[in-house]
Amino acid sequence: MKPDKVIFADEELENDFNSMSDNDPVKKGITRAINSIQENFSCGRNVRKNLIPKGLIEKYSLNNLWIYDLPNGWRLLYSITSSGEIEIIAAILDWMNHKDYERLFGF
Numbered sequence: 783m784k785p786d787k788v789i790f791a792d793e794e795l796e797n798d799f800n801s802m803s804d805n806d807p808v809k810k811g812i813t814r815a816i817n818s819i820q821e822n823f824s825c826g827r828n829v830r831k832n833l834i835p836k837g838l839i840e841k842y843s844l845n846n847l848w849i850y851d852l853p854n855g856w857r858l859l860y861s862i863t864s865s866g867e868i869e870i871i872a873a874i875l876d877w878m879n880h881k882d883y884e885r886l887f888g889f
Contacts, residue, residue, distance in 0.1 A: 788819050788860075788872045791842060795874065811852035812877060815860075819850070819872045823862050826850035835886050842875060855880035 790796035802809040818825045826848035834847045842861065850858040859875040878886070 784821060784823070784870075786869045786871060788816050788874065791861075791873045791875045795876065807853045808856050808877065811856065812858060812874075815850045815852065815858045816874070819860060823870065823872050824848070826858075826860065833887070835888075837886075838875065842873075847875075852877060857883045 790799065799809065799812060804810075815826075827850075829847040829849060831845070834844055838844055838847065838859070844861050846861055848860050848862070850860065852858055856877055856879050858877045861873050861875060863871050863873055
């Protein structure tokens with residue numbers, strides 16, 4: 783199913799993305815992820831609700847979390863929500879290297 787739009791969860795995250803070099807492999811991977819999510823919001827791996835880190839639940843009031851693999855072991859985290867109307871929105875929450883990803887999930 784296609785979301786109506788893909789957004790960044792906050793302005794700082796969007797600014798970080800826009801400040802990355804266009805040649806950065808992570809930025810290229812994020813761009814590819816955004817395109818994939820626009821085509822099918824379930825293209826990533828869904829995290830079981832009991833495994834969603836409490837910090838993310840508190841910060842974003844999440845009830846779902848998806849992970850999209852980026853190049854070089856990086857991960858993109860996103861969530862699916864709606865605007866109250868019949869509009870599906872995919873919100874990009876963060877991207878991180880594998881070490882930070884493992885730390886977030888307590889591996």
